[in-house]
Amino acid sequence: MSELAVPREKLSRPLDAALIGGVCAAFAQHFHIPVLLIRTIAVIILPASMFGTWGIWFYLLVWLLIPPRAQRSSMALESAERAGMRAAGRKFRPIDLAQAGALALLGLGCCWALWLFGAVDPVLMAANGIQWLGVVLIWWQADHAASPRARETSWWRRLLYPLIAHWSTILVVTVGLLLVLVPDFYYQYLPAVRERPNGERTMIALVIVLFSVAVVVAPWIVRNRRELAQALADRRVSDARADIAAHLHDSVLQTLALIQRSAADEKTVLALARRQERELRVYLYGEVSAEAMLVAELGRRAQQVEDDYGVEVELVSVGDAPLSDQLRVLVKAAQEALVNAAKHSGAAVVDIYAEVDDDLAAVFVRDRGAGFDLGRIDSDRMGVRESIIERMERAGGRAIIKTAPGEGTEVRLELPL
Amino acid sequence: MSEESVDKYRVVIVDDHAMFRSGVKADIGDAVEIVGEGEDVASAVSTILAQVPDVVLLDVHLPGGGGAQVAKLVLKELPEVRFLALSISDAAEDVIGVIRAGARGYVTKTISAPDLVDAIRRVAEGDAVFSPKLAGFVLDAFSGSIEVAAIDEDLDRLSQREREVLRLIARGYQYKEIARELFISIKTVETHVSSVLRKLQLSNRYQLTRWASDRKLV
Numbered sequence: 001m002s003e004l005a006v007p008r009e010k011l012s013r014p015l016d017a018a019l020i021g022g023v024c025a026a027f028a029q030h031f032h033i034p035v036l037l038i039r040t041i042a043v044i045i046l047p048a049s050m051f052g053t054w055g056i057w058f059y060l061l062v063w064l065l066i067p068p069r070a071q072r073s074s075m076a077l078e079s080a081e082r083a084g085m086r087a088a089g090r091k092f093r094p095i096d097l098a099q100a101g102a103l104a105l106l107g108l109g110c111c112w113a114l115w116l117f118g119a120v121d122p123v124l125m126a127a128n129g130i131q132w133l134g135v136v137l138i139w140w141q142a143d144h145a146a147s148p149r150a151r152e153t154s155w156w157r158r159l160l161y162p163l164i165a166h167w168s169t170i171l172v173v174t175v176g177l178l179l180v181l182v183p184d185f186y187y188q189y190l191p192a193v194r195e196r197p198n199g200e201r202t203m204i205a206l207v208i209v210l211f212s213v214a215v216v217v218a219p220w221i222v223r224n225r226r227e228l229a230q231a232l233a234d235r236r237v238s239d240a241r242a243d244i245a246a247h248l249h250d251s252v253l254q255t256l257a258l259i260q261r262s263a264a265d266e267k268t269v270l271a272l273a274r275r276q277e278r279e280l281r282v283y284l285y286g287e288v289s290a291e292a293m294l295v296a297e298l299g300r301r302a303q304q305v306e307d308d309y310g311v312e313v314e315l316v317s318v319g320d321a322p323l324s325d326q327l328r329v330l331v332k333a334a335q336e337a338l339v340n341a342a343k344h345s346g347a348a349v350v351d352i353y354a355e356v357d358d359d360l361a362a363v364f365v366r367d368r369g370a371g372f373d374l375g376r377i378d379s380d381r382m383g384v385r386e387s388i389i390e391r392m393e394r395a396g397g398r399a400i401i402k403t404a405p406g407e408g409t410e411v412r413l414e415l416p417l
Numbered sequence: 418m419s420e421e422s423v424d425k426y427r428v429v430i431v432d433d434h435a436m437f438r439s440g441v442k443a444d445i446g447d448a449v450e451i452v453g454e455g456e457d458v459a460s461a462v463s464t465i466l467a468q469v470p471d472v473v474l475l476d477v478h479l480p481g482g483g484g485a486q487v488a489k490l491v492l493k494e495l496p497e498v499r500f501l502a503l504s505i506s507d508a509a510e511d512v513i514g515v516i517r518a519g520a521r522g523y524v525t526k527t528i529s530a531p532d533l534v535d536a537i538r539r540v541a542e543g544d545a546v547f548s549p550k551l552a553g554f555v556l557d558a559f560s561g562s563i564e565v566a567a568i569d570e571d572l573d574r575l576s577q578r579e580r581e582v583l584r585l586i587a588r589g590y591q592y593k594e595i596a597r598e599l600f601i602s603i604k605t606v607e608t609h610v611s612s613v614l615r616k617l618q619l620s621n622r623y624q625l626t627r628w629a630s631d632r633k634l635v
Contacts, residue, residue: 277527281505316553316587351549351589355556364588410588 012069015143019100020136021063022143036099043107056132060139060215064222068143124190127183134179135215141172142219180212251279271310278303292323294331294361298354301335305350309342312349319356321417329395330361330415336387337365337411345369345409361415368408374401388413426541429465431455431487432476432503437526441474444530449537457481462490469495471541475520477504477511485518492519501540503528509554517618522546544607545614552586555617575613582609 011030013022024042028035046055111129115122187193187208193201255276262268295317302313321327334352341350347369354363384401388411392399397415428449430438433456442451453468455461458481465473465487473491475484488500500520504512512523521540524533525548536546547555559575575583578599585595592610596603 274527277505314549314589316549316589318553318556318587349589353549353553353584353588355584355587366589 011066013063013066013143014069019103021059021139022068023059023062023066026062026066026069039099039103040106043103044110046107060135063139064218067226123186127186131180131183131212134176134181137176137179138173138216139219141169141176142223177216180216181209184208184212247283251283252276267310271307274312275303275307278306293320294323294327294356295320295354297323297328297331298334298352298363301331302338302352305335305338305342309339311342311347313338313342314349314351315354316351317354317356319354321356321361326395326397326415326417327361329391330363330397330413333388333391333399333413334363334365334411336384336391337413340384340388340411341365341367341369341409344372347408356417359417361417363413364410365413366408366410371403371405371407371409373405374403425450426472426537427452427468427470428537429453429455429461429468429470429473431461431465431473431479431484433457433478433480437476441533445534445537448530448534455487458483458486458490461487465491465498466494469498471499472537473498473500474503474537475500475515477502477515483511484515484520488515488518488520499540499543501536501546503533509557512551512554513558513617516551516614519618521614522548523551524548525550543611545610547583547586547610547613549587549589552583555613556580556583556587558617575616579609579613579616582606583613586610 011026013026014029015022017025017029017035019025019039024038025035027033028038042055042059046059111125115125184205188201188205193204196204255272259269259272262272295315298317299315302315305311306313323331334354338350338352341347345367347367349367351366352363353366354361356362388401389399392413392415395415397413400412400414401409402412403409426449428445428451430441430451431454432438432441435456438454438456445451449472452470453464455464458479461473461475461479473487475487477484479487484500484502484504491498491500500515502512502515502520502523503526504515504523505526516523521543522536522545524536524546528536528548539546559580581599582595585598590598592603592606595601595606599606
């Protein structure tokens with residue numbers, strides 16, 4: 001069966017495979033059962049419960065509740081369709097007349113059997129049947145009538161659009177209404193009603209007619225609600241698009257303008273481009289994490305140093321951990337090491353590598369710059385001793401600095417977890 | 418054709434952004450011979466098959482199936498063509514995907530021209546080119562404890578030495594600095610990196626697939 005290729009999703013009525021409303025086809029495709037089986041069972045059960053009308057009501061209720069399947073084609077095709085470069089319209093599969101005929105005969109046979117057993121009043125059954133036919137006609141029309149294209153039309157126009165779109169629609173709806181309403185008068189002459197007093201009889205007639213009208217208009221109301229929901233969803237999409245446009249405007253466009261203005265200053269241009277790249281990268285590929293994580297925090301600090309000192313900071317990480325107080329100390333120390341490298345080494349690039357496993361977090365900050373004499377850090381670089389080494393030791397970790405004049409510097413920060 | 422261009426490496430640039438292609442051409446056009454360009458999978462494959470270059474600079478994201486698809490299709494016909502992935506994407510799964518499809522290295526698009534030329538030369542000579550970023554991705558992919566019973570092949574894990582080399586690359590060390598740090602020769606460093614590349618391409622170890630599925634790669 002070709003329908004089985006359709007990926008399993010929410011229950012929906014495939015109008016192109018429908019005999020009446022597509023209810024049986026919907027169940028068949030959703031649960032991967034042959035549709036003929038479901039139809040046969042339906043045709044036997046529905047008339048059997050006809051005098052109680054439960055089966056038919058069930059069918060109508062399901063028809064209302066399950067939305068018709070949206071006809072999906074590619075974005076380009078839909079766009080071409082909207083632009084009128086392509087004929088719109090649904091492709092109907094020709095109805096299998098033999099199957100429909102056989103099912104109709106089976107249904108009639110069941111009705112006949114009911115009548116033979118005296119279970120129902122044949123005239124009442126016929127009246128009911130005619131009404132159902134009317135309902136089906138109108139509902140079918142509701143399913144297949146095109147949507148109003150213009151969103152700006154007034155609400156009553158939109159509501160009535162399917163009714164007044166085409167003379168055939170009007171004809172079908174009128175015939176359906178007649179089929180539904182005319183048998184209503186017959187119910188006045190049912191023995192149960194006839195014996196009532198006059199006032200009650202009028203009430204009953206009124207209720208029956210109102211009820212019939214309600215049944216007839218039900219699909220229009222449901223459909224209107226669905227279209228409202230669709231409009232809401234459309235708006236959400238366009239809101240998202242506007243957000244992206246706003247973001248591009250605030251970031252990329254501004255940066256491009258700044259770059260043009262400072263085109264002569266190579267260093268500024270480089271810094272601008274670099275920052276924009278980083279920012280856009282986070283926007284496009286960034287993982288959104290509710291929890292503050294070590295690597296994300298290191299990235300922020302690295303970016304800050306990059307902006308403040310005009311050096312390139314290359315961050316590579318393996319593993320990650322939620323940011324604890326201890327790890328915050330590690331981040332602080334790493335930032336200090338980055339600042340030192342940026343300020344004093346003279347190197348254009350600083351590499352920072354973070355590695356987190358089950359029992360150790362390690363951060364390496366490395367530059368290929370001037371380096372310095374470790375023996376002199378007390379007098380020359382208070383920052384190193386205080387803000388890196390002692391900070392790490394207080395947190396229970398350690399800092400190892402490897403450097404020599406002309407050799408570059410590597411600061412290794414370790415923190416047991 | 419002048420004399421000196423004979424021993425220049427022949428390079429094809431594959432990228433869907435014409436601006437980037439011309440930028441790279443301007444940057445490295447003196448040092449290598451650009452013999453063709455491709456802007457999507459189909460044009461890239463036909464250009465490469467026609468030109469048979471030494472090295473293909475391959476963008477990771479490409480219309481028609483991405484850089485991995487180009488590498489797969491070409492390597493079926495011409496296994497001797499070498500690919501160097503060049504990308505703006507930080508998505509680990511894409512980068513690892515291209516490497517597993519056969520690329521011999523990965524560098525980011527912000528790489529400087531001399532470094533890019535050097536990377537091309539190294540790939541052309543059969544070595545692997547690992548940027549710090551790629552080293553990080555690979556360590557990540559092979560990290561995690563492995564049950565000893567689950568290891569049936571040498572392929573499934575990195576040796577201690579390989580891990581050390583990768584960590585140094587990730588820390589920003591160059592090959593000669595790694596060699597000095599670990600008291601080995603540069604050739605040995607290159608051997609380790611090539612062997613990591615081979616494991617990355619051939620291994621189907623459990624952890625690697627789990628890593629991939631964690632990142633929705635498979």
